[in-house]
Amino acid sequence: NHSLQYPILSDSTGNVRKLYGASSINGILPDRVTFLIARKGIIRDVFSSQLQVLKHVDRALKWAKTTND
Secondary structure: OOOOOOOOOOOOOOHHHHHHOOOEEOOOEEOOEEEEEOOOOOEEEEEEOOOOHHHHHHHHHHHHHHOOO
């Protein structure tokens, strides 16, 4: 829909969350975490916030627009 040049992963099962060591709030609610991963698999940025939902989008878009990674 948005003509993105990058794949986006939504981890509805929580399996990827566990692989990357993303935490949960009080062990119950999964925290909202955005990982920005370069083409070669290098993690370039991690942002974690349950309350600042739009900041996840803003950071990801800014990174995508400025990187050649």
